[in-house]
Amino acid sequence: MDLPCPCGTGRAYATCCHPLHRGDVADDAAALMRSRYSAYVLGLDGYLLDSWHPDTRPAVVALEAGVRWLGLEVKRHEAEGPDRAVVAFVARYRVGGGRAVRHRETSRFRRVDGRWFYLDGEVDIG
Numbered sequence: 001m002d003l004p005c006p007c008g009t010g011r012a013y014a015t016c017c018h019p020l021h022r023g024d025v026a027d028d029a030a031a032l033m034r035s036r037y038s039a040y041v042l043g044l045d046g047y048l049l050d051s052w053h054p055d056t057r058p059a060v061v062a063l064e065a066g067v068r069w070l071g072l073e074v075k076r077h078e079a080e081g082p083d084r085a086v087v088a089f090v091a092r093y094r095v096g097g098g099r100a101v102r103h104r105e106t107s108r109f110r111r112v113d114g115r116w117f118y119l120d121g122e123v124d125i126g
């Protein structure tokens with residue numbers, strides 16, 4: 001498993017997001033954010049649900065077919081307290097043969113019992 005990690009750190013998947021996908025605790029909200037992006041790339045809908053805060057977790061995550069993820073850029077990572085953080089990012093993707101789309105979002109994360117969870121996000125459509 002020497003594949004480069006989809007999240008774009010330049011590290012191998014085996015030592016980057018894979019341990020989190022197996023259940024390891026993320027060091028911070030940015031690491032959790034990256035592992036969730038990788039989960040979208042790899043189609044790990046179970047992981048997306050597991051890393052979603054119970055208060056806002058949907059019943060299912062529908063992974064769209066035909067989406068090709070092109071890359072992730074984490075723009076900002078701010079701790080707002082020991083168990084609260086904000087991560088702003090841009091994820092690029094393409095659907096079928098369409099144009100590349102830039103999804104800009106500022107996400108909120110919460111830590112519960114030592115584990116980070118995605119709470120919600122505001123999509124920036126500017």
Ligand SMILES: [Zn+2]
Pocket residue numbers: 005006007008009013016017018034035038
């Ligand atoms: Zn990674």
